[in-house]
Amino acid sequence: MTARGTGGRTLGDTADTSSRSGPASALIPVLTVTISLLGLCLLWSLAANAWPSRAFPGPGQVWQVLLREAASGDLFYHLGATLGRVAAAYVVAMIVGSVIGILLGSHRGADRFFSPWVILFLNIPALVVIVLAYIWFGLNEVAAIGAVAVNKIPNVVVTMREGARALDPRYAEMAAIYRFGPLERVRHILLPQLQPYLAAASRSGIALIWKIVLVVELLGRSNGVGFQIYLYFQLFDVAAILAYTLAFVAVMLVIELLLVQPVERHATRWRRRPA
Amino acid sequence: MQPVGAAVPLRVDIAEKTFRSAQGVSVTALKDLSFEVRQGEFACLLGPSGCGKTTTLRILLGLDRQFSGSFQLPEGGSNRVAAVFQEPTLLPWRTVEQNVRLALPKDLRAKNLDGLFDTLGLAGMRSFYPAELSLGLARRAALARAFATEPAMLFLDEPFVSLDGRTAEQLRRLLLTVWSARPTTALMVTHNLTEALTLSDRIIVLAPRPAHVLGIFDVRLPRQHRSPQAISDLLRSFHQKFPGVI
Ligand SMILES: Nc1ncnc2c1ncn2[C@@H]1O[C@H](COP(=O)(O)OP(=O)(O)O)[C@@H](O)[C@H]1O
Ligand SMILES: [Mg+2]
Numbered sequence: 461m462t463a464r465g466t467g468g469r470t471l472g473d474t475a476d477t478s479s480r481s482g483p484a485s486a487l488i489p490v491l492t493v494t495i496s497l498l499g500l501c502l503l504w505s506l507a508a509n510a511w512p513s514r515a516f517p518g519p520g521q522v523w524q525v526l527l528r529e530a531a532s533g534d535l536f537y538h539l540g541a542t543l544g545r546v547a548a549a550y551v552v553a554m555i556v557g558s559v560i561g562i563l564l565g566s567h568r569g570a571d572r573f574f575s576p577w578v579i580l581f582l583n584i585p586a587l588v589v590i591v592l593a594y595i596w597f598g599l600n601e602v603a604a605i606g607a608v609a610v611n612k613i614p615n616v617v618v619t620m621r622e623g624a625r626a627l628d629p630r631y632a633e634m635a636a637i638y639r640f641g642p643l644e645r646v647r648h649i650l651l652p653q654l655q656p657y658l659a660a661a662s663r664s665g666i667a668l669i670w671k672i673v674l675v676v677e678l679l680g681r682s683n684g685v686g687f688q689i690y691l692y693f694q695l696f697d698v699a700a701i702l703a704y705t706l707a708f709v710a711v712m713l714v715i716e717l718l719l720v721q722p723v724e725r726h727a728t729r730w731r732r733r734p735a
Numbered sequence: 736m737q738p739v740g741a742a743v744p745l746r747v748d749i750a751e752k753t754f755r756s757a758q759g760v761s762v763t764a765l766k767d768l769s770f771e772v773r774q775g776e777f778a779c780l781l782g783p784s785g786c787g788k789t790t791t792l793r794i795l796l797g798l799d800r801q802f803s804g805s806f807q808l809p810e811g812g813s814n815r816v817a818a819v820f821q822e823p824t825l826l827p828w829r830t831v832e833q834n835v836r837l838a839l840p841k842d843l844r845a846k847n848l849d850g851l852f853d854t855l856g857l858a859g860m861r862s863f864y865p866a867e868l869s870l871g872l873a874r875r876a877a878l879a880r881a882f883a884t885e886p887a888m889l890f891l892d893e894p895f896v897s898l899d900g901r902t903a904e905q906l907r908r909l910l911l912t913v914w915s916a917r918p919t920t921a922l923m924v925t926h927n928l929t930e931a932l933t934l935s936d937r938i939i940v941l942a943p944r945p946a947h948v949l950g951i952f953d954v955r956l957p958r959q960h961r962s963p964q965a966i967s968d969l970l971r972s973f974h975q976k977f978p979g980v981i
Contacts, residue, residue, distance in 0.1 A: 606780075633824075634824045637818050638880075648829060652827075655828075730829075731827075
């Protein structure tokens with residue numbers, strides 16, 4: 461689901477062309493998604509009725525648990541804890557990974573030297589990093605978030621290094637001639653060129669990070685969705701496990717729809733009106 | 736308006752510029768290239784394709800420091816230089832107006848650009864993104880950016896190539912209009928003799944690679960008198976002075 465590539469419209473005037481496709485056409489994808497999800501629920505419900513078991517609850521039961529956990533406030537407490545860790549790890553990984561990636565992408569010698577390190581870190585299993593972080597730094601929040609970030613940083617480095625290699629020197633030369641300041645260069649020359657790479661790194665980043673955060677919580681935290689899933693695993697309470705999982709997936713989808721996609725549309729608005 | 740800046744002319748004295756490729760092949764692009772452009776003068780650097788004109792401009796713009804020799808830029812006013820490249824090199828993610836304003840020094844950022852945009856026929860396109868402009872319009876935006884900065888020295892690198900004849904002609908007239916409003920020391924690269932005779936006060940004729948100066952052709956006739964007939968007379972006397980060039 462990328463926001464890009466909706467181009468191909470012809471130019472009329474300076475007015476926003478996206479307002480021309482009315483609200484009716486915007487509803488069709490929403491409708492399709494809703495029907496598709498309802499279909500999945502129906503299938504699930506039929507299957508749960510065909511093989512009734514405590515280990516395979518139907519959507520109704522999961523919904524009941526969800527309501528119960530929401531009413532007690534537990535759901536929001538644990539969702540919030542996990543979300544906070546996802547956000548912190550995401551910010552750390554994006555900043556550190558981007559800086560390293562841009563440096564490697566613009567210094568060939570450094571890149572040749574550090575490339576094996578990047579490959580090494582790319583291939584260390586997430587679990588190993590988490591376990592080592594807890595052993596070395598203790599069962600605390602910094603170790604947890606750091607471990608998640610370290611798992612993600614090599615991916616960001618690789619993507620941003622690609623972006624830095626693709627930078628067009630003509631823009632930097634123009635900026636030099638017209639004496640852009642350092643901040644202006646970052647804002648108007650560097651970031652817009654890196655934007656597609658930042659978007660790619662963000663996208664794969666969030667998906668990866670929240671899955672790793674659950675493992676971190678399971679191994680060494682006393683709150684969060686991962687902790688709850690571990691708890692209900694010991695109780696063999698599949699309905700609760702599914703309730704927490706689906707709630708968190710829903711939160712991540714809402715973030716994607718309300719935050720990531722609008723930001724990306726804003727950043728790529730200049731692409732969508734070709735001459 | 737008064738000619739701004741420049742008690743000092745543009746003085747170029749490049750001893751040598753050699754490109755060395757990774758495979759060890761070396762190409763000497765410039766050799767003993769020296770010339771001057773007086774203050775407030777519009778000069779053309781005329782030479783065949785591949786003789787080293789762009790290389791010269793890149794050195795003067797400070798984009799290439801691997802050369803032996805020296806040069807001196809005109810001073811005065813903002814002490815800034817401006818350039819219009821072969822490619823318009825507008826930032827695709829900024830509007831036409833933002834592209835122009837970003838190039839301005841801080842104290843001019845808020846300046847009124849209505850007159851300049853009007854003259855260049857860009858008044859209705861200030862909020863367009865470069866991808867929405869034709870090449871001719873993008874070149875005009877690049878001209879607007881260069882002139883808006885009120886530079887002490889203006890460099891132009893074949894700003895009219897790959898345009899159809901009429902658009903190029905129109906753009907030349909626009910260039911003269913904005914330049915006459917504020918005569919700035921200017922050096923324009925071209926391999927089009929007629930264009931050089933139409934626009935410039937003096938033509939610096941370059942030899943094929945490695946570029947050095949073959950001679951200077953001064954065009955003393957005021958620009959408003961350069962009719963097609965006058966240009967063809969100028970062409971004839973140019974060919975008498977530089978037989979076999981171009
Ligand atoms: N970066 C470069 N590396 C190697 N050779 C170059 C480079 N830039 C230009 N040259 C060579 O220098 C010569 C002059 O090029 P240029 O200044 O672009 O010519 P023009 O007069 O057409 O603008 C050409 O032969 C070109 O092949
Ligand atoms: Mg050239």
